[in-house]
Amino acid sequence: MFLLSTHYSLRCSTLVIALSAAMPAGLYSTLLMAVVYLGGCTYQPSNEQLEVWRQEAIARNGEMVADNAKNTQETEWNLAIQGETTNGKSVTLNWQQLQDLATTHVKTTDANYVIQPNQVFDFQGVPVSKLLQKFGYQPGVTEVTFIAYNSYQVTVNLEDLIKYPIILAIANNGKPMSRNQGGPIYLVFPQTQYPHMRQQYPQSFWVFYVSNIIVGTEPVRLRVGKQELNLADLETLPQVTISETVGYRSGWPSGKVKLHGVKMRNILDFAKVKLLTAGEVVVQGKRKTHHNNLNPAKLTSADIQNCDILLASKWGDNKQPIPAKMGGPITLAFGSECQAQTQGWRWVTFVEELVIKP
Numbered sequence: 372m373f374l375l376s377t378h379y380s381l382r383c384s385t386l387v388i389a390l391s392a393a394m395p396a397g398l399y400s401t402l403l404m405a406v407v408y409l410g411g412c413t414y415q416p417s418n419e420q421l422e423v424w425r426q427e428a429i430a431r432n433g434e435m436v437a438d439n440a441k442n443t444q445e446t447e448w449n450l451a452i453q454g455e456t457t458n459g460k461s462v463t464l465n466w467q468q469l470q471d472l473a474t475t476h477v478k479t480t481d482a483n484y485v486i487q488p489n490q491v492f493d494f495q496g497v498p499v500s501k502l503l504q505k506f507g508y509q510p511g512v513t514e515v516t517f518i519a520y521n522s523y524q525v526t527v528n529l530e531d532l533i534k535y536p537i538i539l540a541i542a543n544n545g546k547p548m549s550r551n552q553g554g555p556i557y558l559v560f561p562q563t564q565y566p567h568m569r570q571q572y573p574q575s576f577w578v579f580y581v582s583n584i585i586v587g588t589e590p591v592r593l594r595v596g597k598q599e600l601n602l603a604d605l606e607t608l609p610q611v612t613i614s615e616t617v618g619y620r621s622g623w624p625s626g627k628v629k630l631h632g633v634k635m636r637n638i639l640d641f642a643k644v645k646l647l648t649a650g651e652v653v654v655q656g657k658r659k660t661h662h663n664n665l666n667p668a669k670l671t672s673a674d675i676q677n678c679d680i681l682l683a684s685k686w687g688d689n690k691q692p693i694p695a696k697m698g699g700p701i702t703l704a705f706g707s708e709c710q711a712q713t714q715g716w717r718w719v720t721f722v723e724e725l726v727i728k729p
């Protein structure tokens with residue numbers, strides 16, 4: 372169990388929601404603790420506010436319980452390795468293959484176990500270095516991005532992954548890890564053996580339920596219905612630049628950012644997709660990490676005609692490619708003239724496919 376990280380206790384007003392989101396299950400004990408902790412805050416939320424948070428927490432918890440019920444079987448869990456591997460192809464390791472590779476033990480404290488921060492656990496798993504050796508990496512790759520089932524992502528230096536036994540743990544003290552321990556696959560850093568890792572890779576780097584590993588950044592590739600477009604295809608289309616405050620979850624600067632890409636309607640024209648008035652396009656990111664998407668990016672044919680909806684592949688003043696660290700190579704972006712309509716739409720990262728519902 373991961374209880375009350377210290378930084379949550381500092382953020383009184385967000386405590387209840389933060390805790391409920393933090394815990395895959397066990398809502399009521401969570402709420403109880405949260406309420407106890409609120410006593411120590413200077414700001415006292417009203418009963419109405421608490422009730423709103425409670426309802427939000429219950430809704431969120433219900434979703435997570437439903438998700439867990441769907442996916443508790445470890446035999447269904449696999450790990451995709453994608454991006455700039457030696458042959459550039461993605462591979463998916465199934466649970467059996469992962470188990471066979473998971474022969475390394477790392478004895479370390481757990482950055483997330485704040486009740487007894489000095490307790491040492493015996494984590495067993497696959498060293499990321501072993502995967503990098505097995506599947507290779509292309510020259511110039513400097514980082515690897517780990518993506519979780521809940522869309523959370525972190526990026527780690529390739530050099531550190533090669534140098535240190537940073538592992539994808541699948542067992543703790545001889546037992547598979549449950550969801551509320553971060554299982555079935557938990558990114559673990561050997562911070563007991565290498566204490567400098569505590570500062571470099573604190574709690575936020577310990578990713579629960581890892582589902583994808585991206586070596587460097589994937590090439591630009593977009594499925595549109597049954598077709599596949601590449602960078603050269605997209606470069607034949609009119610290039611558009613917007614300057615917006617982005618809605619991506621992590622890795623982007625705050626304030627206005629320039630995004631460069633092509634308009635959704637031009638992509639559909641290029642792919643000769645004809646949408647009827649009632650037609651829809653669903654913008655699909657990485658499938659596994661899509662499960663908890665509250666606002667699927669479903670675009671209607673009117674949205675696509677009337678709005679500047681972009682698939683971006685470059686950003687900033689010097690038009691740099693969007694790295695995996697920022698959810699690239701392709702992200703969904705909305706121009707502000709559609710702000711009213713785009714409220715609630717999701718700025719999808721790692722866009723892989725446009726699912727057409729003509």
Ligand SMILES: Nc1nc2c(c(=O)[nH]1)N[C@H]1C(S)=C(S)[C@@H](COP(=O)(O)O)O[C@H]1N2
Nearest residue numbers: 373376393519521523574575577578579580
């Ligand atoms: N899969 C996943 N791993 C994650 C997170 C997350 O939201 N999803 N949050 C990170 C952060 S910011 C922290 S502080 C620790 C503890 O998160 P928790 O308090 O949500 O349990 O887990 C890290 N690993």
Ligand SMILES: [Mo]
Nearest residue numbers: 376378574575
């Ligand atoms: Mo965190």
